[in-house]
Amino acid sequence: MSSLDSTTATLRRRGLRVTPQRVAILRTLHGLANHPSAEDVFRTVQRDFPSLSLTTVYRTLETLAEHGEVELVHVGGERVRFDHRTDPHHHAVCTVCGRLADVEESQPGLADGLSIPFFGNERPRGNAVVFYGVCTGCRSPATA
Ligand SMILES: [Zn+2]
Ligand SMILES: [Zn+2]
Numbered sequence: 001m002s003s004l005d006s007t008t009a010t011l012r013r014r015g016l017r018v019t020p021q022r023v024a025i026l027r028t029l030h031g032l033a034n035h036p037s038a039e040d041v042f043r044t045v046q047r048d049f050p051s052l053s054l055t056t057v058y059r060t061l062e063t064l065a066e067h068g069e070v071e072l073v074h075v076g077g078e079r080v081r082f083d084h085r086t087d088p089h090h091h092a093v094c095t096v097c098g099r100l101a102d103v104e105e106s107q108p109g110l111a112d113g114l115s116i117p118f119f120g121n122e123r124p125r126g127n128a129v130v131f132y133g134v135c136t137g138c139r140s141p142a143t144a
Pocket of ligand 1: 137
């Protein structure tokens with residue numbers, strides 16, 4: 001019923017021990033604007049759990065990723081971003097502000113028919129394609 005119950009149920013379903021910290025981290029990931037970094041999650045969770053370290057937050061997010069509950073998004077640079085969406089989709093990243101937007105897999109022709117011998121001709125996994133550009137928010141109105 002409540003999102004706390006569903007978060008707890010999610011952890012149990014994944015065979016993970018339910019701790020208040022894990023529940024808070026997962027809830028924060030779902031609550032934050034799309035694709036936060038571990039630091040973003042840390043800053044929010046810290047309000048309720050001041051003793052929690054960034055390392056713990058990072059490890060918890062990695063554990064959730066290992067269990068398929070979270071996707072890691074590599075957008076270049078040092079920071080890994082975390083995605084609560086685990087269904088196949090792609091990403092667009094703004095090179096100015098670093099914001100990330102989802103690009104739906106269903107857009108026709110995006111990865112269809114793509115043959116990559118490096119992958120043994122397997123289709124690339126979802127979340128694998130990252131597009132770079134400057135978002136509409138960062139584009140100066142004068143040049144638009
Ligand atoms: Zn931008
Ligand atoms: Zn995403």
